């Protein structure tokens with residue numbers, strides 16, 4: 001059976017040029033080539049084996065992660081990989097590790113919040129991994145509420161140092177049943193990091209200046225032992241086997257730990273030798289800059305995680321057959337294995353399967369394109385900040401927060417749906433889906449709880465609505481609010497199902513829904529004499545308005561993408577269909593909101609569903625090619641159900657045989673626990 005492609009018929013059905021689509025997915029030919037080369041390098045190196053992860057005990061699992069990270073670094077230096085190639089290598093190794101936090105948060109925090117002088121001291125050390133860093137912000141009692149952090153950094157003018165201290169319960173205003181309010185959660189902190197960016201309340205001369213970042217050395221560079229005053233360790237096992245347990249999320253207490261004054265990150269504000277607090281001309285919110293950066297990265301990562309799950313579920317849905325006639329169809333020339341299935345229905349042909357699967361496939365593409373755009377927005381805001389233009393910061397914060405929330409929620413839910421789409425076999429670890437879900441789901445919480453982040457978007461929306469009357473013209477993603485009067489009055493003009501393929505019609509539908517929901521919230525808020533009380537009372541509605549706004553952004557960026565020149569036979573046409581599935585499935589799911597805001601009629605909602613079904617039929621023959629366009633190796637997918645050749649059943653059988661439980665025919669424990677039991681039953685049966 002080796003070498004047979006059981007999905008060949010599916011691949012032959014494709015109506016577009018897959019190689020061109022691979023480049024669209026990657027973002028450019030260059031990015032495609034780098035990803036292709038590096039993913040194969042990783043896949044072909046047995047050192048990066050990962051199929052044993054769910055079965056390894058934690059200590060072994062963790063040590064294995066350390067080995068892989070060290071080996072990856074050796075490759076990076078020996079092969080002189082560029083920053084882009086190195087980051088792709090870590091990505092394709094596909095194992096959460098301290099390096100994610102070192103490169104993904106510690107280095108960006110140094111870059112964004114240190115002065116040039118500080119950067120020239122710390123960055124070369126971090127780049128060469130002569131120090132390893134993490135991002136230590138969250139405390140046991142404070143995660144979402146960053147302003148509520150209780151760790152203090154008190155300036156001591158006598159010694160020109162800060163004294164960093166985690167307060168004990170007695171000095172705390174909280175009612176936690178813990179003895180010490182410590183830092184809790186940072187990845188890489190538990191066992192690896194030599195340094196941390198610690199967030200603490202800055203105190204000078206008895207005055208509290210709020211939360212600031214400090215570079216704190218945690219462990220000795222000689223023997224890796226914690227420095228005096230520092231207690232540090234791992235917080236324990238997390239959800240799932242393997243999964244995020246490769247990461248040493250940590251707990252840290254700081255007992256009057258002294259650091260030099262120049263280890264306060266001083267780009268946003270400074271403390272002088274005399275202990276004077278000075279604020280630069282930049283907004284205070286830049287202290288939160290690393291979170292904006294990482295949220296933007298998380299949006300890009302969402303499309304990777306979702307596309308992985310969708311690739312597995314799509315390939316398996318084409319392989320898997322249920323019902324139909326076992327002997328009904330004509331015989332084919334192919335292997336006996338395939339012959340026996342002729343006449344049975346591929347589960348991908350069930351409309352219910354398509355209705356669950358294709359919107360997820362479409363979301364993977366939609367998140368890819370919005371991720372690309374968000375990267376551009378982030379670069380743009382960074383360039384503006386460098387020349388003291390802070391005007392787009394609130395929008396960048398709202399977009400990164402909102403899209404992080406929207407895409408991670410949809411991806412986590414989507415991975416679980418893909419597991420169900422694979423029936424019973426989806427529950428096997430060898431499907432790759434349980435581990436993918438367990439690794440991914442904390443993305444809904446870390447880097448900002450998704451509801452908390454949507455409430456930030458809602459604040460931005462309410463602020464925008466309140467400013468409309470003042471003549472301030474909204475710009476960027478919120479520009480549609482400038483046409484709010486028209487959007488409140490207008491009615492959908494769709495008369496036939498195909499009218500739902502008209503981009504301007506679709507855009508107006510999503511704009512009208514978002515604008516109407518925001519305006520309705522603002523009107524309800526105005527009934528409260530205390531705005532904060534009103535905001536809390538109406539927060540569930542506000543979250544829905546924020547979701548509507550974020551969905552509009554994703555839809556509009558997908559439609560924008562289709563305005564570009566997209567080369568390759570049939571590629572644009574297929575993307576148009578995929579885009580249609582994305583927005584029409586959203587319209588269907590949220591039709592209550594579109595109807596309640598009276599922009600569309602029930603008849604128009606029904607036409608949208610007709611068009612959606614037509615698009616499923618258009619996408620069906622292209623489904624396998626659309627997931628092949630992700631260009632994932634079998635190693636990266638880590639799934640028997642999603643393997644490229646579709647030869648699922650023999651692989652499942654072989655993998656089961658290799659399970660450690662099958663090392664012996666009679667299980668360990670038989671003599672102690674089964675034999676006496678069975679003997680006893682035999683005895684009583686005889687009686």
Ligand SMILES: CCCCCCC/C=C/C(=O)SCCNC(=O)CCNC(=O)[C@H](O)C(C)(C)COP(=O)(O)OP(=O)(O)OC[C@H]1O[C@@H](n2cnc3c(N)ncnc32)[C@H](O)[C@@H]1OP(=O)(O)O
Pocket residue numbers: 100101104105135137138143144145146147187285286288289291292294297298393394397445446447448449452456459
């Ligand atoms: C790729 C790398 C690997 C990924 C691995 C990830 C591992 C995980 C790491 C972590 O989880 S690190 C810890 C992350 N923690 C959080 O995300 C905490 C979430 N909380 C917050 O971000 C904030 O505290 C908050 C909820 C936004 C605060 O809300 P609050 O209303 O209390 O705001 P203030 O602090 O008072 O600020 C008011 C003002 O500032 C604006 N603002 C808030 N955040 C930002 C920001 N990031 N950038 C720019 N502006 C921001 C906010 O909108 C307010 O504006 P105005 O209304 O006053 O105009």
Ligand SMILES: Cc1cc2nc3c(=O)[nH]c(=O)nc-3n(C[C@H](O)[C@H](O)[C@H](O)COP(=O)(O)OP(=O)(O)OC[C@H]3O[C@@H](n4cnc5c(N)ncnc54)[C@H](O)[C@@H]3O)c2cc1C
Pocket residue numbers: 101135136137138141142143144145184185186187244249442445446447448449450451452455
């Ligand atoms: C795997 C993982 C890795 C992490 N890595 C790091 C790291 O490297 N560095 C770091 O500093 N931190 C890290 N964290 C911590 C993470 O950033 C926080 O857990 C996150 O910000 C959420 O905060 P919380 O835990 O305090 O949740 P809470 O705020 O306690 O949330 C609990 C519930 O309350 C709700 N809620 C909270 N506030 C409000 C509100 N104002 N209105 C309405 N509802 C609200 C939330 O929606 C949620 O349902 C990590 C967490 C995880 C799970």
